[in-house]
Amino acid sequence: MPIGSKVCDLCGPYASGPAAQPWTAPVEAAPVQFASSAGAWVAGPIKPVTAESAHKAGFWMRFLAYLIDAVIITAPAYALGSIILHASLAGREGISLVVQISYFIYFWSAYGKGQTIGMQLLHMKVVRTNGSTLSLSRALIRYVGLIAASLPLSLGLIWAAFDAKKQGWHDKIADTYVVSNW
DSSP: OOTTOOEETTTEEOOOOSOOOOOOOOTTOOOOOOHHHHHHHHHOSOOOOOTTTSOBOOHHHHHHHHHHHHHHHHHHHHIIIIIISOOOHHHHHHHHHHHHHHHHHHHHBGGGTTOOHHHHHTTEEEEETTSOOBOHHHHHHHHHHHHHHHTTTTHHHHHHHHSTTOOOHHHHHHTEEEEEOO
């Protein structure tokens, strides 16, 4: 076979045949509706997804994300408190609180795109009820609400399992949703 000759993977070497003819449209053809537009024609216009209509993350997914975040927070807080600063138990708890506040406020805010690392792994995001990301002050309000919701036997956190909009007390206080990409 000469160098530069064309070979078809299925048919073998290119065989010369009749010359290609230019395509012409059929004279009596019906209008064509492409499949991509057929679904929209049948289903109607596509409604934009808003924070209100987005799929909300359930209690167990949120709980799992929080456990992942707790593991991520515990290691540096323990290392900073006991190894580096040689702090007492009360000092380690204070350091742990500062690390938690910093972690959650940063990641829940627009700087962290509304996702802690646990939320990123589980495809969840914290947004305001109007769909915008949280400011640092709104993330701080949500964190204070998280502490308040966990005080009475974590009832405010468990509330998200039974609420119609899947909001815990801290979500209601901060005017937020946890939406899921599922």
